[in-house]
Amino acid sequence: MVVRMRSTRSHRNNRRSHFALAPPRLSACVSxxxxxxxxxxxxxxxxxxxxxxxxxxxxxxxxxxxxxEKEKAAR
Ligand SMILES: [Zn+2]
Structure with a gap:
């Protein structure tokens, strides 16, 4: 396949606007x-x-x- 269209800065950045990672979902511990x-x-x-x-x-x-014990062994 041959790439025919130049990917502009704008197109590239628009594509990357969906790449952000979501923060982990945290819940409070019952205990x-x-x-x-x-x-x-x-x-x-x-x-x-x-x-x-x-x-x-x-x-x-x-x-x-x-x-x-590891520190003792190192000495
Ligand atoms: Zn806990």
């Missing part, structure tokens, strides 16, 4: 009230549909412990 993505475990309290699935406090402590 902690913080904004979270729908259909996904709450990253703040680890609850889904009002039930606690993951203990986030334990997860944070585990992460901290791992970081401390």
């Amino acid at each position: 902690c009230g913080k904004p979270r993505l729908s259909h996904i475990l709450c990253p703040h309290c680890g609850a889904y549909r009002g039930r606690t699935i993951v203990n986030m406090q334990a997860r944070i402590e585990k992460k901290l412990k791992k970081r401390v």
Whole structure:
């Protein structure tokens, strides 16, 4: 296929006017009230549909412990 028509700045920009990404839809968590993505475990309290699935406090402590051990090993 051969391109016959010059695409002007105006035509190009008009086409691109629909390319913007929409921001993610956030809803408030039932347990902690913080904004979270729908259909996904709450990253703040680890609850889904009002039930606690993951203990986030334990997860944070585990992460901290791992970081401390990594720093120890580096020295
Ligand atoms: Zn939450």
